[in-house]
Amino acid sequence: PAFKDDPDLYVFPKLKYVGIELWQVKSGTLFNNILIADDPEYA
Template sequence: TWDDDDDGIWKPRRIPNPAYKGQWKRKKIKNPNYKGKWKIPWIDNPEFEDDPDLYVLKPLKYIGIEVWQR
């Protein structure tokens, strides 16, 4: 086993890689149809009605319990 006190600090060997071309970067392809950052088109909905009680829970009358048995 390697002992830093006796053998010194361990350094991994460097093996040259002839295929290495530097840090990888993604290719950029020009897009002539690019129109900038997409914006949400807001379309009026004449049938929309705001419901202020949408998330209000109504009083419960019953509670269901499901029991599983093997």
């Protein structure tokens, strides 16, 4: 098919769920600072 540029390809207006997969090399690693935002300046 012919290429069609979509400048809003990354926009998901009805996104309700997010899955996060973490691979740990060393056991005992804790993550307590995960940020999900829609403002690049805030992030």
